[in-house]
Amino acid sequence: MELRQSIQHQIKDYLIITLGLIIYSISVTCFILPYEITTGGVVGFGSVIFYATGFPIQASFFILNAMLLILAIRTLGWRFCLKTIYAVIVLTVLLDLVQKFMLHYGAVHSAEFVLSPKGFPQIVKNDAFMSSLLGATLNGIALGIVLLNNGSTGGTDVVAAVVNKYKDITLGQILMFIDIFIVSSSIFVSGTSVSILLCSYCTLIVTSLMVDYVMDRGRxxxxxxxxxxxxxxxxxxxxxxxxxxxxxxxxxxxxxxxxxxxxxxxxxxxxxxxxxxxxxxxxxxxxxxxxxIGVFGEGFDRIRAKAKKSTPVNDDALKEQKAIDVASKVIDKPLE
The missing domain is CATH 3.30.70.120 (Alpha-Beta Plaits)
Incomplete structure (x- = not known):
């Protein structure tokens, strides 16, 4: 009975993760790529390469994640990486399919839409900021859905998890540092304008807020x-x-x-x-x-806290304190 319930929960997790990945791929293709906005993570890194060279995002996304996962499996174990591997494969396929569909749709209906330099139709015409807000909102919802069901889209999540295991730095701090670096690099690599760069930073902030909102509501x-x-x-x-x-x-x-x-x-x-x-x-x-605010324990969230590193004992200070204690007992008077 327990095995059956476990299998049902796993199937449910994978189905909901797939839904989140579908939303994410549609969001990136329809609202982010047409204005050459850069997001965080490996998808954002892949988009910088795509804007500069035309190399497909899904290809760089898959290659980079494959390299990171090979390095991470030994550190984080198969259990963490299994759903990440699934998400990477599915998202790679979805990005490819949705991009092909939108490129075809843009070519057929070119008279109705403004096309980006790469041929993607601008669903939100001539408004990069609104497009970035819509894309960031959907990205945050999608990532929140994936994370709520113990999934991960890989990439910088894997890097952050590895660093967090050995260094006392929070996942949020690591991810924010990496994402800011990726977005900032777009102005040098792909020649992004300042206005689009600002839209990219807004995308980072809104995505982060939406992920937190979805996670808080779900938990x-x-x-x-x-x-x-x-x-x-x-x-x-x-x-x-x-x-x-x-x-x-x-x-x-x-x-x-x-x-x-x-x-x-x-x-x-x-x-x-x-x-x-x-x-x-x-x-x-x-x-x-x-x-x-939070409930931790069986049936709810796990307690996640890293033990503080113990401070090495100073032998000289310990001996000095023992001497003071002995002297205090002899004269029956506390010494400082």
Whole structure:
């Protein structure tokens, strides 16, 4: 039974990751490439090469990721890299297919659209800033969907994960440094104008904000306090939904009546089911629901914290402190 559920969860993850990759490939091709805007990551690096030389983005994306993954497998292990390998292969194919479709569509409907130097139709006509905002928003949503389902698009994510494993630097700091470097390089490599460079920086910021928004919404949890005479029936029903319940003793101070209180934490998307259970079992129950900043543990997010490096012991200082302690005991008076 557990194996079957695990397989179902894995299939669900891969399907949702694929949806995120489809959105990402459409966003890049329809809103980013027509104005030669540069994004972060390996796709952004590939776009810089594409604008300068015409070498396909999907080819450079695949080659660079293949090299990075070969180096990362030994450090991060197959478990981390498996979904990344899947995402890299699927995104490479999707970028190729969507670009071919848009180039063909632009050629057929050239009278209706302004075409970029590479032949991509400008869906948002003559407005690079609005196009960059739409592209960044969709990019952030797509990447958030992928990350929420334990996926990764590879590239700079892999580099950041490797560096983070050995250095006390956050993933966000590493990714931001790499992305700023990639975007800044476009003005020298492909001759990007200052206005497009500013649009590229806006794309980075909006994408980052949207990723955080999607991740926070997807991981948001809520806490319930339930006061009910039918607490046993409610607790049993909630437990069947594979969520734990804590029962504590409470007392109504106005009536001095002892009452059991149920406490539980669930994902925000599961709160509707909890309300339905309460409504069906005890419509008279008193319920308090609050948002929580984070929940860590079984069934929720894992605790992610790196242990601080221990400070080497100074032998001379330790000996000096021991001598002071001995002298203090002899004269029965604290020494400084």
């Amino acid at each position: 948001q949890s809520v806490q319930f306090f339930i006061f009910s005479q039918k607490y046993e029936e409610l607790a049993n029903a909630i437990t069947k939904t594979h969520r734990g319940v804590t029962v504590i003793d409470g007392e109504g101070w106005f009536t001095h009546t002892e009452r059991k209180v149920l406490i539980l934490l669930v994902k925000r998307r599961e709160s509707t089911n909890i309300f339905r259970l309460i409504q069906s079992i005890d419509p008279q129950a008193f319920v308090s629901q609050t948002k929580v």
